[in-house]
Amino acid sequence: MAAKDCDDLSREILEHVGGTSNIRSVAHCITRLRFKLKDVSKADTEVIEALPGVIKVMNANGQYHVVVGNKVEDVYDSFLAVSGLTGGGEVAADDGEDEHKTVAAIAIDLISGIFQPMLGTFAAAGIMKGILACIVQLWPEFQNDGAYTMLYTVADGFFYFLPVILAYNAAKKFKMSEFNAMAIALSLVYPTMVGLTSGEVIGSISLGFLGTFSWYATFLGIPIIMPAAGYTSSVIPILLMIAFAAQLERWVKSWMPASVRMFFTPLVVVTVSVVLGYLVIGPVATAITNLLGAFFQLIFSLPVVGSVLGCTVVAAVWMGLVIFGFHWSLVPIAIMNITNPDLGQDFILASIIAHSFALGAVVFAMYLKNKDPKFRAIALPAMISSFFFGVTEPAIYGVALPDKRAFVVASIGSAVGGLIIGLTGSVIYVVGGLGVFNWLSFVGGTTGFTYMIWAIVASLVAAVLAFGIEFAIYKPEESAQ
Template sequence: MSSKDLSKQIITLVGGEDNVNSVFHCATRLRFKLKDSRKADKAALEKTPGVITVVENSGQFQVVIGNNVSQVFEQIMKETSLQDAEKSGKADESSESTSVLGKAVDIISSIFSPILGALAGAGILKGLLALILSLEWINAASGTYLVLNAASDSVFYFLPVFLAVTAARKFKANQFVSIAVAGALVYPAVITAVSAPDPLSFLGIPVVLINYSSSVIPIILAVWVQSYIEKWFRSFIHESVRNILVPMFALLIVIPLTFLAFGPVGSLISDGLASGYTWLYNLSPLVAGAIAGAFWQVFVIFGVHWGFVPVMLSNIATLGYDTMLPILTAAVLSQAGAVFGVFLKSKNPQLKALSGSSTLAAVFGITEPTIYGVTLKLKKPFIYACISGAIGGAIIAIGGAKAISFSLPGLLALPTYFGDGFSWVVIGIVVAFVLAVILVYLFGFDDPAVPAEEAPGPVAASSPSLIDKETVASPLTGTLMPLEALPDEAFASGAMGQGIVIEPDSGRLTSPVKGTVTTVFPTGHAIGITSESGAELLIHVGVNTVKLKGKHFDKRVQEGDKVEQGQLLLEFDVAAIREAGFVTATPVIVTNSANYLDVLKTTEAKVQNGDLLLTIIN
């Protein structure tokens, strides 16, 4: 299908031009903001030749095309009256028709997703420290414990400060003013005054002091109001003194309001969420566990799982524990079991390979590649996983297991569940995993047929020349990760092709092959190269870095340039991109890997520019 025909087909299947609020594109996908996503025919789009997959995320309807996305986008611009939302500055605007729930989920995900890694890592460390302490391997009065406890607890104690940064980015407020507001909430003198017997007042108004360390909602409310206050003052204060007076007035107004209003109100909301969840859980732990275990991955598919993160954090902050996280581990392990069952049962080599790699990712809590790439597409394995997750979750809930700190549900989170009910957690996740494997293996699924041209045939032992290979050098210096670990399901699922991910140590990106530069995205964050032998490679720096609009990227080549292996293609500022809140993990993908027998990855943990990275078997 030509780019012109494909563009017409896509516009028709997203509901027509009248259903599109805005559209722009990144290196691999068209990103639509639709007026009514129900009018889009997602199933038909995914079956359209030229469309790799369709992803709905953060209010965007994303149609993954691949390297020729720019040509398809150009045709859309020619054939319609739509404008490039990236150039017009409307790429991040929310549709007016977005539901209240959708907007709430978008806000929560934007605020919490950048810090989930730090929260999960600190939570696991906190659980391990509690385990070590209970085994009396360390003395609570020792300096070693003091340092390790500070390392594990600082993220949670200063959680308002972390949330101030991400909330300021979301609400477009001054980050440093937001951090100052959060700093006031956990200011040592304020924390001390909480336990003091004498009441405090501000200008004669009584102040209800609360310990805001580990709190969630008060700082989010404060930064939201701060964004409007700053906008109002900027509208009339002269630019010569704007950078001084606007922060001053914001601090002068927001911090007292936080102590007088936002803090107490936010604390009441947090207490209400924790109490409400505890009440429902205590009505019937078995039913609560079964429902959470069965439907958690359904919530993940629709993105509404973000709404539970503040509840979990509120439970830990107010109750000292959370009972939801252990239950959700059963839901995660059931998906791992289902995809492992697919691995054992399938006769399709590509599905078998994808299932094997997805199993490992799912065991450690990364289920998006499993869901989007395997179980949901096959339908029956996803249903078997939900059933297994319900049974495992009910077992864990009956045992009364608790998480003492936040973590991402998975095997790595087990130390955070140590204590009463821990044995029930182990039983519940084993049941969830094993039962899902058995259900998938016994009752099966519609296994995709192996195309005749891909069916393996005999290769004469005396004809080694029939097998040819091409090597791909590393374009970066850094640490290697499996593709499944990338927080972008379009890449992680393998839908874009086989490859590997590099977490860069530096921003010097060189050509992995001798060939021709076929794509240089205008923002510089992605480059496509075709080798002399025909291998098509895509190097995509980071995740969603298209939103930087070229900032921190310096292109050194243009489309059509002939390049040698090792030639400098791009330089980028790794530290600045990370400080802007973006993941810098860089996938190197063989986008036409379906044309080859296999793509082998190096077994090294780290690589330098020019080291062997991939071997393409013809």
């Protein structure tokens, strides 16, 4: 999209969401501009949806979503320039902003706000891990070369220091100093503390399905309980620590004299958060992590039907979850599964490998049968985006969902793909790219390329099935009515 077109679209969107004064904040994900509006009733949704370049408008989980597809970064940058707003930041936020939100809406907004900004880089690191895994499978000696070591830092560095990235994003959501948050996170990945777990275990306690907790040192006689791999690559511990630190920071600022606030506030907040983080919050977070993992392991390990049922259901409902943003509730769990040294793999996101292929195939079938130029102009890029790059929003909102039946067909195809993944026990070893790049996520462990082959089979079967059903039942003249 040309710069002038982006600017024109941005001005129209700004006007019809109620102007700058009605915007609390604006950010973007892979395909959407995400607004927090003071008064949603001031936004003219029908007008915005009719704008050239806008695919769909959604109001979900406390956010006003304007779906513009793959050109979202250009439109976002243009919108910031036109509006004068700061991207992702607060804009005249009022007290009681979440007053009328449901608990679910607040939770989804929190999770998505923390994880969305990093997904592009996170996926890139996952793709590199997949590529290196493929090379090692074909050329084992490469693992001893310095090139492998250097490239692996590109792949694994982001995962290793994940708590620092999450701390920065969480600080923005919890409205605290990003530098204080990162200082807390850095203490979790500090080499001396990480190295403690390689020493002698001086005590341990078993809590059944919550796991066995060991300690390698004490703090004034209090056990410093840590996971065997420390807190590198962890998710829940740092999120809970930042949630606590944000409250502590606000309290400290309320009484700390202004003359010393600049350096004494960080001193108190970081010190207290780190100490309590290691002694209390970390062990509690580890227990929660173990509990979540055990819950999904229980479902997926049910005799005979566990993995098959779990994978099929998750795959069938995934696109429905995407519409309302509820898919974010599963992403952190998948990341925890992969970064857990005792597991190192994930079955949840493995099950949805076929959904973008089924959706792309459905849109392609509609494209072949529908000769309307306007429809085809929307369908072709949506199909390419979904099938090859795994970005499904344009296909969902622009093509499949308005037809309804096409959305169901795509979900059926996705479910069949999930069924194949479940039957074969395939898992992913990294949270990698989307679309065809996601196949690389299945390479690793002792299985070599086996799971990747099944992922490709699941994707193609889902695509062929969905295409066949949609091509047989789709009637453009009925959809136009």
